[in-house]
Amino acid sequence: MYEFITGFMFWLSLGVCLAGMLIRTVLYFRGLAWNLDRVAYKAYPKDGFNGAMRSIYKWLLPFGTHGWRKQPFMTVIFFCFHIGAVIVPLFLVAHNLFLEKKTGLSLFTINNSVADFLTWLVVASAILIVLRRIALPEVRIMTTWYDYLIILISVLPFITGLMARYEVGNYNFWLLAHILSGEILLLAIPFTKLSHVFLFFASRAQLGMDYGIKRGGLKGTKMAW
Amino acid sequence: MPEGIFCNKKPVETEEELTALLGDTSGTQYYKEMKELDVDSKLLWTTIQNTCKSRIRTWLEICAHCGMCADSCFLYLVNDRDPKQVPAYKIQSTLGEIVKRKGKVDNEFMRMAMETAWAKCTCCNRCGMYCPHGIDMGIMFGYLRGLLYQQGFVPWEMKIGAGMHRVYRAQMDVSEEEFVETFQWMVEEYEDDYVGLTVPVDVENADIMYTVNAREVKHYPEDLAEAAILFHAAGENWTIPSKGWELTSLAMFAGDWAACKMQVESVYEAMERLKPKRMIGTECGHAHRATVVEGPYWAGRKDGRPPVESIHYIEWLAEALREGKLKIDPSKRIKQPVTLQDSCNYVRNHGLRETAREIVSYIVEPGYFRDMSPRKEHNFCCGGGGGFNGIGLFRPQRNKGLITKRDQIIATGAELVLAPCHNCWDAIRDLEEEYEIGIKWSFLKPLVISMLELPDHMKPEE
Numbered sequence: 001m002y003e004f005i006t007g008f009m010f011w012l013s014l015g016v017c018l019a020g021m022l023i024r025t026v027l028y029f030r031g032l033a034w035n036l037d038r039v040a041y042k043a044y045p046k047d048g049f050n051g052a053m054r055s056i057y058k059w060l061l062p063f064g065t066h067g068w069r070k071q072p073f074m075t076v077i078f079f080c081f082h083i084g085a086v087i088v089p090l091f092l093v094a095h096n097l098f099l100e101k102k103t104g105l106s107l108f109t110i111n112n113s114v115a116d117f118l119t120w121l122v123v124a125s126a127i128l129i130v131l132r133r134i135a136l137p138e139v140r141i142m143t144t145w146y147d148y149l150i151i152l153i154s155v156l157p158f159i160t161g162l163m164a165r166y167e168v169g170n171y172n173f174w175l176l177a178h179i180l181s182g183e184i185l186l187l188a189i190p191f192t193k194l195s196h197v198f199l200f201f202a203s204r205a206q207l208g209m210d211y212g213i214k215r216g217g218l219k220g221t222k223m224a225w
Numbered sequence: 226m227p228e229g230i231f232c233n234k235k236p237v238e239t240e241e242e243l244t245a246l247l248g249d250t251s252g253t254q255y256y257k258e259m260k261e262l263d264v265d266s267k268l269l270w271t272t273i274q275n276t277c278k279s280r281i282r283t284w285l286e287i288c289a290h291c292g293m294c295a296d297s298c299f300l301y302l303v304n305d306r307d308p309k310q311v312p313a314y315k316i317q318s319t320l321g322e323i324v325k326r327k328g329k330v331d332n333e334f335m336r337m338a339m340e341t342a343w344a345k346c347t348c349c350n351r352c353g354m355y356c357p358h359g360i361d362m363g364i365m366f367g368y369l370r371g372l373l374y375q376q377g378f379v380p381w382e383m384k385i386g387a388g389m390h391r392v393y394r395a396q397m398d399v400s401e402e403e404f405v406e407t408f409q410w411m412v413e414e415y416e417d418d419y420v421g422l423t424v425p426v427d428v429e430n431a432d433i434m435y436t437v438n439a440r441e442v443k444h445y446p447e448d449l450a451e452a453a454i455l456f457h458a459a460g461e462n463w464t465i466p467s468k469g470w471e472l473t474s475l476a477m478f479a480g481d482w483a484a485c486k487m488q489v490e491s492v493y494e495a496m497e498r499l500k501p502k503r504m505i506g507t508e509c510g511h512a513h514r515a516t517v518v519e520g521p522y523w524a525g526r527k528d529g530r531p532p533v534e535s536i537h538y539i540e541w542l543a544e545a546l547r548e549g550k551l552k553i554d555p556s557k558r559i560k561q562p563v564t565l566q567d568s569c570n571y572v573r574n575h576g577l578r579e580t581a582r583e584i585v586s587y588i589v590e591p592g593y594f595r596d597m598s599p600r601k602e603h604n605f606c607c608g609g610g611g612g613f614n615g616i617g618l619f620r621p622q623r624n625k626g627l628i629t630k631r632d633q634i635i636a637t638g639a640e641l642v643l644a645p646c647h648n649c650w651d652a653i654r655d656l657e658e659e660y661e662i663g664i665k666w667s668f669l670k671p672l673v674i675s676m677l678e679l680p681d682h683m684k685p686e687e
């Protein structure tokens with residue numbers, strides 16, 4: 001069992017995730033139509049590129065935009081969640097040992113107590129995100145079971161990881177559950193709303209090009225995001 | 226009953242049809258027929274497959290349902306934060322559903338979608354600035370309007386408006402002769418006060434080709450004379466085209482893309498015929514958006530630009546004041562609290578956030594200008610954009626929508642609102658009528674004329 005999920009399943013989910021992201025990103029940009037979108041993407045590649053980069057960059061900064069500043073609570077839980085959710089899986093020591101065993105490669109790693117802290121942060125922010133969903137009428141009205149499922153898929157690896165980390169009950173059980181939930185997450189990325197992990201950049205780039213080219217960019221106005 | 230006599234899937238193409246439709250006062254029969262109108266689901270789905278590409282599909286897919294766009298929408302704020310007014314909810318429950326159900330929606334659904342597209346969104350594009358994913362609901366509502374128009378689910382006035390463009394290449398029944406004659410007549414009226422005033426018609430290779438809003442011809446002809454006075458005072462070499470003079474596009478509000486194309490092509494043909502150095506349009510926001518910003522795409526121009534450089538009236542005015550072509554008598558500058566309405570269509574959607582402020586610096590006595598909050602590209606819609614002003618059926622919703630602007634204006638303490646946009650001007654007039662807050666509102670032309678240092682050759686002999 002352990003062999004299977006750390007061997008075949010690991011390669012499968014990682015492969016599907018990476019290939020899926022790549023294919024969908026290519027399809028996204030190929031599906032942009034200058035005449036339907038009414039943005040002359042190809043006529044002004046430089047202005048488009050600059051607009052796209054600004055649009056992504058500004059929104060990656062906590063409190064970097066009017067939108068973020070308008071909603072400080074959301075901004076804090078959003079960034080706590082996403083910073084942890086990106087850093088821990090990639091730079092955890094244990095993950096990189098595993099990766100090295102599999103591929104001979106490893107990334108930069110973070111201190112374990114930092115990882116612990118970030119993991120708790122992810123779980124805590126996820127809870128707050130769920131509470132926010134329930135508490136605010138303007139969010140509740142749009143929320144479906146699918147939104148909760150996506151949150152569950154995203155936090156399960158963190159919860160199971162913590163259980164294994166603190167050896168609550170059966171360590172091997174939690175380890176297996178952790179690996180499996182991580183693989184489910186990888187598999188879900190290209191096919192669900194989790195595609196936002198890469199389509200966020202695509203979509204932001206598109207609106208950035210729109211503003212960088214059509215909506216004022218060519219007039220020299222830099223949109224105040 | 227599938228297709229009604231007035232309410233059907235066929236655009237208005239002739240003068241007779243137009244007259245008949247106009248004869249159905251307030252669209253009484255039109256809306257009655259709409260209740261029976263069939264939805265052509267196959268057509269709807271094919272259209273979506275052909276035109277709904279990765280941008281909109283991705284927007285619909287990745288929307289996190291996070292509600293961060295809620296506060297950005299003035300219609301959400303002004304309707305007591307009704308969750309049904311959250312931009313993402315509005316688009317997901319209409320366009321999102323149509324796509325999800327592959328076009329299989331019924332008559333009742335389409336009428337709900339129509340109300341959402343025209344009474345719950347003015348396509349001001351403000352929400353797109355506040356969504357972390359860069360999802361622009363205004364763009365999607367524009368797209369949805371196109372689908373609804375194609376199926377015949379469009380407010381009565383919008384169908385008429387689009388029909389006007391198809392029949393007259395103008396938003397109202399103003400013929401080419403009528404336009405030129407009205408312009409000439411107005412210029413004659415003012416000739417005594419402004420010596421040498423003329424209106425050059427169809428002059429080739431002029432520096433400026435001037436285009437207008439048909440409403441000026443019909444209801445505010447003095448605006449035409451004012452444009453002539455300012456061009457004349459600035460010593461400009463200008464002309465008007467007898468054909469292709471209409472800058473606006475109600476077809477854009479209606480979602481009638483074919484009519485949009487016909488309309489802008491008439492203006493572009495005039496540009497190609499007269500070969501002016503630049504085209505300058507009147508003080509209108511949506512018209513600028515239609516002819517200068519979106520128009521090139523409807524006309525299939527890959528560079529996204531009209532055939533000749535085209536600018537908004539305020540760009541010309543700022544330039545003329547900056548270069549001293551127009552001179553202001555400092556003693557006549559505005560000396561009362563004054564604010565400025567930033568039009569979504571050329572500020573948020575074409576980057577002209579500083580231009581009107583530059584004009585303010587010349588025409589307002591220092592210390593009297595009060596900015597609205599929020600302002601510039603973050604400003605709220607006037608409340609009547611996207612066709613909202615003109616739809617009788619949704620008048621109560623529109624009047625409610627005006628409250629945002631009313632309160633923004635009150636907060637500035639201004640007594641005068643500069644509104645260099647026809648739609649904004651109308652909305653502000655209506656909000657004064659509805660809520661009586663004691664303000665005045667104005668286009669820039671008459672204000673500038675009132676404080677102009679007239680060149681000697683234009684002064685009448687005493």
Ligand code: SF4
Binds near residue numbers: 293356
């Ligand atoms: S802010 Fe964007 S992602 Fe969030 S609900 Fe609105 S449209 Fe969707």
Ligand code: SF4
Binds near residue numbers: 311347350351362
């Ligand atoms: S485009 Fe404007 S009116 Fe429409 S939903 Fe967005 S913010 Fe509201």
